[in-house]
Amino acid sequence: MGDELHSSEWIAGSININPVLVRKELSNLRQHGLVESKEGKNGGVYLAKPANKILLSEIYEAVRQESALGTKRTDPNPKCKVGKQINKHLDSLYNEVEDTLMQKLGKKTLAEFAGKFT
Amino acid sequence: MGDELHSSEWIAGSININPVLVRKELSNLRQHGLVESKEGKNGGVYLAKPANKILLSEIYEAVRQESALGTKRTDPNPKCKVGKQINKHLDSLYNEVEDTLMQKLGKKTLAEFAGKFT
């Protein structure tokens, strides 16, 4: 894992995005233990463990902010019989679906994905 | 299905949102054949078919605008070896995961979900 050290500028160039945004998201990935970084000259970021030990489910968990099905904008009217219960039922549905999704992603590693690049 | 006719105002009141937004989304659901509506006085919207014939996968398909895993902001640098291929590989991954999700949602009906409300 000592290999493959890249600067945020380099990564930003590849995905056409601002380097600071890259560093921000990298900061998040670091907190989730997926990457590590080296400061100073010739510094950069690298995977915290080998790619074949990183599951896509881990990445998904680190990266996503909300449920795959969405969860925002929900302050229903508590006076409404349906509105009063909807969040509870949606949450349980979302969780169930999300579990399926995680199981699926948990079967794939980053190395597999990276292997598709020729 | 002639039953359960509701106005956009009524629905908007339940979910605490603007009636026009409700009508917009309803318009989308109508185009997907999930609801029908009646104009004029005492008009409103109702399910186009019985709730036990509506799969959650159908609703998901009608409602979602992007993949569950996200798909936006992707004009990678074509000069980058990775950037050049990333969309293709992400798409195929997303599709695979999305299929799993659809299968899961395809096993549930709206009636089942509605049945949870007491």
Added chain:
DNA sequence: CTTTACTGTAACAAATAATATTACAGTTGA
């Protein structure tokens, strides 16, 4: 046939969120 209560849209405004930029302190290698 006129009033009333709706739908269906469009056009525009306001609020919110995503992205970009600038700036700079801290770290490390040369």
Added chain:
DNA sequence: TCAACTGTAATATTATTTGTTACAGTAAAG
């Protein structure tokens, strides 16, 4: 001690979402 990085904050810009107003069209009910 300079150069090339990270890390982070503050701020600006842009895009998206949500809300509002407006109004034509439709159907029921008086």
